[in-house]
Amino acid sequence: MNPSTGTFYGIGVGPGDPELLTLKAVRMINHVDVIFAASSIKNRHSLAVEIARPHISDQADIRMLSFQMSNNEDEKETLWEENARVIMAELEQGKNVAFLTLGDVLTYSTYGYLIRIIQQKNPGIPIRSIPGIPSYLAAASRMNMPLVEGEESLLITSGARGGKALRKFSGCAENVVLLKTYRHIKDINDALAEAGLRRNSRGSPGAAGKAK
Incomplete structure (x- = not known):
């Protein structure tokens, strides 16, 4: 120094x-x-x-x-x-x-x-x-939604390429957070539907969601 x-x-x-x-x-x-x-x-x-x-x-x-x-x-x-x-x-x-x-x-x-x-x-x-509070934690707090419980895992990834990451990692974790989603909401929703996860997902500025 x-x-x-x-x-x-x-x-x-x-x-x-x-x-x-x-x-x-x-x-x-x-x-x-x-x-x-x-x-x-x-x-x-x-x-x-x-x-x-x-x-x-x-x-x-x-x-x-x-x-x-x-x-x-x-x-x-x-x-x-x-x-x-x-x-x-x-x-x-x-x-x-x-x-x-x-x-x-x-x-x-x-x-x-x-x-x-x-x-x-x-x-x-x-x-x-x-460190600062990231958007996905604020989003989960606003919805009063636990992100992980018990022995569950949490995957944080980018939505900058639409639903590509979700399709790639689907099944790798019980819970997924997608950040940087603003330009690709439709494709992400399509990927959630393809994986049968749309019903258990939540949308927010932080794009936090359960992927059970």
């Missing part, structure tokens, strides 16, 4: 309710010198910042990093590296820096790509990950 560098904090801000941020997340948000968050190239809005806004000082130094949604892996890697270098420049000046992310900081998060690059470029930078 290089004592002259700041610490990089990944902070999960939870599923959307500002009251669901952890006490540690709030404390670290107000501890750091610079707060970064992801925004699209089209605008400078960050939902993660808006969720955390009630806990952020009016004097906070908040900066947006643009992450273009692309299917080109080289383009995405280049943009991740550019943004990682922006963060590293602040850390190497001795500043403590946070990156805010929706849900949990290490579950389908841009932060995961950033820390991989930072660890490669400067292994001496200390990194601390502050």
Whole structure:
């Protein structure tokens, strides 16, 4: 660890309710010198910042990093590296820096790509990950639906390719959570019906469901 560098904090801000941020997340948000968050190239809005806004000082130094949604892996890697270098420049000046992310900081998060690059470029930078409540846990809580009981297993997977993952893993676990489902609801519903699971499934922004 290089004592002259700041610490990089990944902070999960939870599923959307500002009251669901952890006490540690709030404390670290107000501890750091610079707060970064992801925004699209089209605008400078960050939902993660808006969720955390009630806990952020009016004097906070908040900066947006643009992450273009692309299917080109080289383009995405280049943009991740550019943004990682922006963060590293602040850390190497001795500043403590946070990156805010929706849900949990290490579950389908841009932060995961950033820390991989930072660890490669400067292994001496200390990194601390502050977990947040992921969307599927908030969804299950809203529906008062236990996700696993007894000796059951739970599979968490992406719905970004529609029902493909569900068809692949059907029967591997008693309970399945599909995240990132927003563009493929119909195909996912079709896959559930094909597996005879539609009746026992529940839909929610977190896409949590029993697959018994």
